[in-house]
Structures are given as structure tokens and as C-alpha cells.
Amino acid sequence: MEKATETQTTAMLPKQKRQVARKPVLTRIASGILYLALLILAVVQILPLIWLFLFSLKNNQEVFNLAPLSLPAEPKWENYVKVWTEGNISMYFFNSVWITAVSVILTVLIASFVTFAITRMKWKLSKLVLGLFMVAMMIPVHSTLIPLFSFFTSIHLMNHPLAIILTYTAFNLPITMMILLGFYYTLPREIEEAAIMDGCSIHRLFFRIILPITTPVLATTAIINMIYNWNEYVFVNTFISSDKYKTLTVGINNFIGQYSIDWGAIGATLMISILPILFAFFVLSNRIVEGITSGSVKG
């Protein structure tokens, strides 16, 4: 069957060559349809977020009575002021900021250390250690959750920010290393040869030469880590019980659960939680795109 269609298509080829003159019109129609499909997909991806932004500026009456995609008579910016000042949203926000920042720095630094040792230094177990990190990427978080809960309880880190910072670091090491690896492999050996010849120590080589050279890829890993940590939910939900350490994801989820009637407040809360990421995306979209592709394909 497959053979038959194959010979058929090859038999058709000369005929198509003769039709070359008619091709542009057909191609134009076809590509018009395809372009429309791409546009529709773009609208589908973005429309829910536009709707979210619009209802974050409305009061309940406007949400229920006006058309979903209409503008309110007067934008209710007070929704944002209200959730920022009345609830704990500002506290959750700053928790997210500092916990994300500390985890990102720790992850990128530790991952740089180990990637440097694996790619630049000579030791027998380097392949095995690298494999250990790469396999970790396939392990479901839920298969580690109960022992981690038990471990943090026993060392009195339960309900302590360090529990999530350490977990974020450990679980983001593999992806961070994967992005770093590609860059480290392309660094010419001559750099460290020259440095070592000049009597430079390894620490100096790492901190003064290698780390500065890898700045572009460090920025990529940092932004990817930032997105992952900012959005993380399960670990915070499991390890943190008191409000003063909760991050935005868990915080807004509880907040919305309690105030599920006020649509404007819910919209404003969600907008506040996604704005930093959207802002980062507008400024650094190329880095994000690069990080996501290099972190997933090169495996």
C-alpha cells in the first residue's frame, strides 16, 4: 500500500513541474490559510490573559453584566490597592522575591562548580556523576515528598524557608547543569592552559576567568530558574505552614479560596502574581527562549 502511493507520487512529480506557472496563486491561498491558523492559535493563547486583565479592573456587577471582553466604565485600580494592602499579598510577594533570589544564586553557583569540574577537570567518576544528575530529571517530585517531609521534620527545618531553598536548589541543579554543559564544552582549552602556565590557581581560574566568560549562559540559567522557583507550588504547600514564609503561589491560592466571591480582587491578585514573570519575558524573551530550548533538546 505504502509502496503504491510512493510510486504514484514520484510519477506525479514531472506533472507538477509543468504546473509551476500556476503555483504562486495556490501557494498564496494556502499560506494565507496557514497564516490565519497561526493567528487563531496566538489569540487562543493570549485571550484568557486579556480577559483576566479586564476583569481585574471591574467590580462584580460589571463582571456579571458587561460583555466579557468589554472595558469597565472606569478601571477599578482600587482592586489592586485593596489586595496589596488588605490581604497578605505584599508579604507573600516579598517572600517569593527573596526566596527565589537566594535559590537562583545558590543553584547557579553550585551548578557552575560541578559543571566546571565535570567538563574541565580530569577524574574517573565524572561520567557517572554527570549521569546521576541527568537521571534525576526523570524522577517525579511526588516520589520524594514524604521522605523529604520526614527529613525536614527531623532536622527541625519544617516550616523554615531553608527547606524550600535547599529543595529548589537540588531539584533545579540538573536542568541548570544541562544548559551550562553546552556552553562549557565549547570553551577552548587554551584559556585554562595559558592561565595555569602563568601560575594561576584553579580557584582564581574559576572565579576570575571561567565565571565571567560564562556570564551570558549564567543569565539564561538564572532566568529559567527564576521562572521555576517563582511558580513552584507543591514544596511550599507541603513544607511551609505559617503565613510569614508562604510564597505567592500558595498564598494567593489560600487567599482566593477565602475570598472567592470578589472577582475583581481575584483578578488583581492573579495579575500581581504573574506580572513579574510577564515583565521579565518582555525584557528577556530571547534568553528565556534560548534557555528552554537548550535545556530540553540537548539531552
Next chain:
Amino acid sequence: MDKVMSNKKIIALYVLPALLLIITLVYVPIVLTGYYGLTQWDGIGERTFIGLANYSKLITDSLFWQSAFHSFLLAIFSVISLVAYLAVSLVLSGKIKGANLFRKIYLVPMLLSSVAIAQLWIRIYHPTNGVMNRFLESIGISNPPLWLADTSIVLFAIFIPIIWQYAGFYILIYYAALKNIPESLVEAAKIDGATPLQIAYKIKVPLIASVIKVTIVLAVVGSLKYFDLIWVMTEGGPNGASEVMASYMYKNAFKMNDFGYGSAIGFFLLLIALGVTWIIRKLTATKEEIQY
């Protein structure tokens, strides 16, 4: 030179922080999960060793198998949607104006937290005020579905935002892979008279087969362990209609305080994820890598 670069003390210093973290927080826990599965434990008191009781309970637990079925259903849906993403990427990687902007727009949902996406889609599916039913009513459907409250459709209602969330991610990966194909190969095929469809199916898709393989593994394993969005939207309800393996595990451990049984489910989840990864790699193994 070699002597300096193989200094054992320095290697240990550079490797150990990362190694200790991943061993203590990832590898030791997966072994312990298997062991805790052999015990009865409420999470606070003493663990009592009860042998294989939890695991044999798991084998006959119809609720678990129902949740496993839902997880696999999500995996199948995700893999089918990969075909659509591949088609979009093939179009996008042709000389399309604004391709770069398109792929960035597609990616936006993927950057948002599952909690925010879940809370947003809860409103979208709201029976009376949600944008979905407002739209359906406006085109004349008088009895629109209840979505998340309807046990027969809740699972599929949840699949839609998951697919929406990840579409841009896979399109981005395929797009990057397709852009890596040397222009000369496509040009040669064009000169030989190949149509755009033939170029797509006979040249481009086979050339990115290894990337497609990776995305299949990612989609399947990602689906089997999927949790956040489902937990926030329905907690597996109503009545277990949207329960998946991870939510069933979480419910048993952290809601019903049966940490022994929860551990057994967690260990099973690990075996399934690793096993399925291995099977997919075996099934899609190619005898020869394509060179170009």
C-alpha cells in the same frame, strides 16, 4: 597542567555541594519512599513495619487504578497534541513573517504558575459568569455544561488548560530543531520537484526524529506525574472523576495522614515513570542515527 587539573581535593570541593544536595534530597528519598511503603505511619508517630500490606492493597485498589487510568489518558492526549504542535512548527519554520513573535506569544502560558492558570481557568469554566458559558449562551446554547462540577467531562475540561499551558513549549522545541536543518537539503528537494508537504513529511520530520523522541518522553513522563493544576482546580474531584496518581498520593498522605500508603503510591509512581521512559526509548530506538 594535567596534574593541576586532576587535583583530587579541588575536584571534591567543587563536586560535593551539588552531589550532596542531589543525593540527600533526591536519591535517598526515593529509596526511603520504597521503604516507608512497607510501614504503617501517620506522619508523626512511630513507623510500624507491616511488610507488603500497602503494596498488595495498592494492586487491588480500584481508586488507584482509576487515577492511573486518568494519568495515562492525559499522557495519550499530550502525545496526540504533539502532532498538532509539530504541524504548527512546520508552518512556522517556513519563511513566515513574524514567526519569532508568534512562537513567543505561544510560550506565554508556559511561563505562568500552575496556580495562576488553574485559578484563571476555574473562572473561565464558571457555570454562569465564566467566559466559556457566556460565549456558548451567546451562540444560542441554552444548557451549557457545568464543566468542573460534571463528573463525565471534568477530566477533559482539565486537559484543555494543560494543553494550553504546554503548547508553546513543544512548538518552541520543534521550531528550534527545524531551524537547524541545513537550507541546502530543502533547496535540493525543491529542485527535484518535491512539494512543501513532501518536504515536510519525507525530509524535515525524519531529520528531527531524535528531538521528537525526546518530546514524547517529556510529554508522557510529564503527564504521568502531573499534579499542580489538577490539585488547585478540583483536588481530584468531584468524586474522584479527575483524580490522577500524584493527587491520589498527596491526598492519602497529606490529607488522610496515611503516609505509609502514600509512600507506596509514590514509589509506584517512580517505577511507572522510569519504566515508561525505558519502554518509549526501546520502542523508538533507531538503528542508525541520521547524519547531515
